[in-house]
Amino acid sequence: MNDLLPSSDYNHLRAFVAVAEALSFSRAAEVLGISPSALSQTIRGLEESVGVQLLLRTTRSVSLTVAGENLFQRLRPAMTELGEALGQARTARDRPAGTVRIHAFRSAADHYIEPILAGFASTYPQIVLDITLDDEVVDVVAAGFDVSLRIGELIEQDMVAVRLGPELKQIAVASPAYLERRGSPAHPRELLAHSCIRWRWPGRQQPYAWEFFEGGRWFDVAVDGPLIVNDKELSLKAALNGIGISFCVEDAVHDHIAAGRLVPLLLDWAEPFPGIFLCYPRQRQMAPALRAFIDAVRGMAP
Structure with missing residues (x-):
C-alpha cells in the first residue's frame, strides 16, 4: 500500500476480513450492515485489484485460497x-487531555478564568492550562x-470571537486631594494642563492616548504627566495616592467612587466600547481539551 490508504481500499480490506473471519457472506454482510450481493461485488473488486483469487465460493461454503489465507493473516x-x-481516539474525545495555551488580558482573567480554575482542574485532571497574562496584543x-x-x-477578522461580557467604558478619575489642589478639567482637552498617569500597551513605545467621544466620533488626547506605567493596577493606585488623573475601566473603579476615594471626570465624553471576547482560530476539528476550556469560560458569561 502507498503512504495513504484510499477509503475504497480500506472498505475492500475490511469486507475481506469480515468474510474471512465468518467464512460466510451472509453473516459477514450482517456484521457490515450491507447486503450479501453488495459484499460479493466488493470482494470481486478486491480480487480484481490484487489480481488473484482470495476466496473459494460454493453454494454451501466459503474458504480461503492460499493467497487469501496469507493476506488474512x-x-x-x-x-x-x-x-x-x-477506540483510543474516541476515548480521548470523551476524556479530554493535553495542554491548552491561553493568552488573556489581566482583567479578563480575573473575571472569566480565575473563577473556573479549581472546578476545571477537578473535572479535567488530564488537561494542563498554560496561561499567559498580559495586556499585549499578540x-x-x-x-x-x-x-x-x-x-x-x-x-x-479571521478569528472566531465569542462575547463574554457587556460593553465597557473608560473614565478619567482622580482623588479628592488632587482635585482640591489642581481643580477639575471641564473638557478632555483640558487634561493637557493636568498631571496624568499614563499607561503604555506592553510591547509598544508610546503611551496610550486617551480616547473620548464627541459629536458622533472618537478623538484622542495625548496626555502628559509624571508617571508612565504598563500596569493598570499601578495606575489606579497612583490615582488613589493623589499623584494625578488616571484613565480606568469604569467597573474597576466603581467601589472607589462609591466610597469617595475617587471622583469620576468628563463623563459626558465617555462612550461604551466592545467588552471582553474569547477568540480562537477557525478550525474544522477542535481539540477536546480546547473545547472543554472554551465551554467552561463561556459558562461564566452572563
Whole structure:
C-alpha cells in the first residue's frame, strides 16, 4: 500500500476480513450492515485489484485460497490495531487531555478564568492550562496560543470571537486631594494642563492616548504627566495616592467612587466600547481539551 490508504481500499480490506473471519457472506454482510450481493461485488473488486483469487465460493461454503489465507493473516492484526487506535481516539474525545495555551488580558482573567480554575482542574485532571497574562496584543496563531481573551476591538477578522461580557467604558478619575489642589478639567482637552498617569500597551513605545467621544466620533488626547506605567493596577493606585488623573475601566473603579476615594471626570465624553471576547482560530476539528476550556469560560458569561 502507498503512504495513504484510499477509503475504497480500506472498505475492500475490511469486507475481506469480515468474510474471512465468518467464512460466510451472509453473516459477514450482517456484521457490515450491507447486503450479501453488495459484499460479493466488493470482494470481486478486491480480487480484481490484487489480481488473484482470495476466496473459494460454493453454494454451501466459503474458504480461503492460499493467497487469501496469507493476506488474512497479515491483515487481521493490522485491522485489530487500527480498531484499537480508533477506540483510543474516541476515548480521548470523551476524556479530554493535553495542554491548552491561553493568552488573556489581566482583567479578563480575573473575571472569566480565575473563577473556573479549581472546578476545571477537578473535572479535567488530564488537561494542563498554560496561561499567559498580559495586556499585549499578540498574534494568537503566530505566538503559539490556542485561545485568547481580550477586548473586542482588538480581535483579528479571521478569528472566531465569542462575547463574554457587556460593553465597557473608560473614565478619567482622580482623588479628592488632587482635585482640591489642581481643580477639575471641564473638557478632555483640558487634561493637557493636568498631571496624568499614563499607561503604555506592553510591547509598544508610546503611551496610550486617551480616547473620548464627541459629536458622533472618537478623538484622542495625548496626555502628559509624571508617571508612565504598563500596569493598570499601578495606575489606579497612583490615582488613589493623589499623584494625578488616571484613565480606568469604569467597573474597576466603581467601589472607589462609591466610597469617595475617587471622583469620576468628563463623563459626558465617555462612550461604551466592545467588552471582553474569547477568540480562537477557525478550525474544522477542535481539540477536546480546547473545547472543554472554551465551554467552561463561556459558562461564566452572563
